[in-house]
Amino acid sequence: xxxxxxxxxxxxxxxxxxxxxxxxxxxxxxxxxxxxxxxxxxxxxxxxxxxxxxxxxxxxxxxxxxxxxxxxxxxxxxxxxxxxxxxxxxxxxxxxxxxxxxxxxxxxxxxxxxxxxxxxxxxxxxxxxxxxxxxxxxxxxxxxxxxxxxxxxxxxxxxxxxxxxxxxxxxxxxxxxxxxxxxxxxxxxxxxxxxxxxxxxxxxxxxxxxxxxxxxxxxxxxxxxxxxxxxxxxxxxxxxxxxxxxxxxxxxxxxxxxxxxxxxxxxxxxxxxxxxxxxxxxxxxxxxxxxxxxxxxxxxxxxxxxxxxxxxxxxxxxxxxxxxxxxxxxxxxxxxxxxxxxxxxxxxxxxxxxxxxxxxxxxxxxxxxxxxxxxxxxxxxxxxxxxxxxxxxxxxxxxxxxxxxxxxxxxxxxxxxxxxxxxxxxxxxxxxxxxxxxxxxxxxxxxxxxxxxxxxxxxxxxxxxxxxxxxxxxxxx
Numbered sequence: 001x002x003x004x005x006x007x008x009x010x011x012x013x014x015x016x017x018x019x020x021x022x023x024x025x026x027x028x029x030x031x032x033x034x035x036x037x038x039x040x041x042x043x044x045x046x047x048x049x050x051x052x053x054x055x056x057x058x059x060x061x062x063x064x065x066x067x068x069x070x071x072x073x074x075x076x077x078x079x080x081x082x083x084x085x086x087x088x089x090x091x092x093x094x095x096x097x098x099x100x101x102x103x104x105x106x107x108x109x110x111x112x113x114x115x116x117x118x119x120x121x122x123x124x125x126x127x128x129x130x131x132x133x134x135x136x137x138x139x140x141x142x143x144x145x146x147x148x149x150x151x152x153x154x155x156x157x158x159x160x161x162x163x164x165x166x167x168x169x170x171x172x173x174x175x176x177x178x179x180x181x182x183x184x185x186x187x188x189x190x191x192x193x194x195x196x197x198x199x200x201x202x203x204x205x206x207x208x209x210x211x212x213x214x215x216x217x218x219x220x221x222x223x224x225x226x227x228x229x230x231x232x233x234x235x236x237x238x239x240x241x242x243x244x245x246x247x248x249x250x251x252x253x254x255x256x257x258x259x260x261x262x263x264x265x266x267x268x269x270x271x272x273x274x275x276x277x278x279x280x281x282x283x284x285x286x287x288x289x290x291x292x293x294x295x296x297x298x299x300x301x302x303x304x305x306x307x308x309x310x311x312x313x314x315x316x317x318x319x320x321x322x323x324x325x326x327x328x329x330x331x332x333x334x335x336x337x338x339x340x341x342x343x344x345x346x347x348x349x350x351x352x353x354x355x356x357x358x359x360x361x362x363x364x365x366x367x368x369x370x371x372x373x374x375x376x377x378x379x380x381x382x383x384x385x386x387x388x389x390x391x392x393x394x395x396x397x398x399x400x401x402x403x404x405x406x407x408x409x410x411x412x413x414x415x416x417x418x419x420x421x422x423x424x425x426x427x428x429x430x431x432x433x434x435x436x437x438x439x440x441x442x443x444x445x446x447x448x449x450x451x452x453x454x455x456x457x458x459x460x461x462x463x464x465x466x467x468x469x470x471x472x473x474x475x476x477x
Contacts, residue, residue, distance in 0.1 A: 008054045057101070061104055070100060082102070092435075110125055141173050151214060157384075165255075165373060199381075222316030228283070231307045239304055244257070284297075285319055290313055335432040338392070341424045358397075363408070375387050385446065386426075448470065455473075
C-alpha cells in the first residue's frame with residue numbers, strides 16, 4: 001500500500017479535535033483556511049519565495065474579535081502561532097509549520113486626523129495604504145522605502161526609510177498601539193498606559209502579542225520631493241564612496257542617501273553597453289526647498305561621471321514605490337544587516353569584492369546612512385538598542401532559481417562574516433535578520449534582559465515564539 005505523506009499542517013490539524021475546529025470556525029467572522037481549502041496553497045505563501053511552510057490554519061481576521069478568537073484557539077490547542085501583517089519579513093516569520101497564521105491583511109484600514117496630525121493604521125496595512133491616505137493632507141509618517149511592506153513588522157522591529165534622519169524610526173513616531181496579548185486580552189499601550197509594554201513593543205519584534213492598530217505622529221511632507229538616484233561605473237567606486245562619506249558627515253536632516261553596490265540591470269533606461277556590469281549607485285531624497293536640491297547633492301553627483309542620472313522632482317508616494325518592482329512576490333531573498341561605527345577602507349573593499357563575485361546580478365550590498373533623529377533617542381528609551389551607530393550594512397541576496405539557494409545564501413553569509421570580524425561592526429537589525437540564525441542578544445544588547453522580563457510577564461508560555469525574537473525565562477533560568 002502506498003504511504004500517504006501528510007504535510008506539517010495536515011499532521012497538526014489531525015491532532016486538534018474536530019469539534020474544536022468547527023466551534024472556532026463558527027465563531028470566526030473572517031475566512032478560516034484549512035489545508036483542504038482550494039486557496040490554501042496561495043494563502044500559505046509569503047513574499048520570500050524561499051519560505052515553504054505548511055500551517056494547520058490560516059485565520060483571515062476581519063477585526064479585533066477575530067484576532068482574540070485566533071489567539072485563544074492557538075493557546076488552548078497548543079498550536080504555534082504566526083502573525084501576518086504584510087508578510088514581508090525576509091525570514092518568513094509570517095507563516096509557521098503546523099500552527100495557526102493570524103492573518104491581518106483584511107484589516108488594512110487607515111484613518112488620518114489632519115488637525116492632530118496623526119494617523120491610525122490597522123495591523124494589516126502596507127506602507128502604500130498609509131502614504132495614499134496621509135498624502136491627501138500633505139502629511140506622512142516615517143516608514144520604510146518599499147510601499148508593499150507591512151507597517152506592523154516594519155515598525156515593531158524599528159523601521160528605517162527616507163524620513164529616518166529627520167523624524168526617526170517608524171517606532172519613534174508611535175503614539176499608541178492596541179494589542180492582543182497571549183491571554184487574549186485587548187490592551188492599549190502608550191507612554192501613559194501600560195508604559196512597560198509600550199517600551200517592549202518598540203523594537204521587540206512582535207514578541208509580546210498581536211498589534212491590531214498603530215497610532216503614529218505625522219509630519220508635513222510633499223506632495224513633491226526631490227529624488228536623488230544616480231549610477232556610476234564600479235571603476236569609480238573608490239572616489240564615489242570617499243565623496244559619499246564626506247557628504248554624510250554634515251548632510252542636512254532633510255536629506256538622506258543610501259549607497260549600494262550592484263549590477264546594472266538589463267533595462268532600456270540604462271546604456272546597453274553597461275548591462276550586467278558592476279556599479280555603485282545612490283538613492284535618496286531631499287524634502288526641503290526643491291530649488292536647493294541640486295546644491296545639496298552636487299558633490300555626490302560630481303564625484304564621477306554618472307552612467308545614468310534619474311534624479312528630479314517626484315511625488316512622495318512615487319518615491320515610496322520606486323523600488324517595488326525590484327522586490328516582487330515569490331523572488332528568493334536572504335538579507336542580513338550589521339551596524340557600523342565607521343566605514344573603513346576595509347568595509348568598502350568587501351562591498352566591491354563581493355559585488356563582483358555574487359552568483360546573482362539581482363543582489364546588492366547596501367550602506368545605509370543613519371544618524372540624525374534616530375541617534376538622538378537614548379538607547380534604553382525603547383527596546384530598539386542600536387541607535388549610536390551612524391551606518392548599517394545590509395547584504396541583500398536576491399535570486400530566482402531554487403537550485404541556486406545554497407550558492408546565494410553562502411555568498412551572503414561569507415560577505416557578512418568578513419564584515420562581522422571588523423572592529424567597527426556590531427549588532428543586528430530585526431527586519432533584515434537572515435533566517436534568524438544568530439543569537440537574539442545581538443539585536444537588543446543591554447536591553448535584552450529587560451525585554452526578557454516583559455516576555456516572561458506577558459507571554460510566559462511563548463505563544464508568540466515564531467517571531468525570531470526573545471523567549472521567556474524558564475524554571476531552569
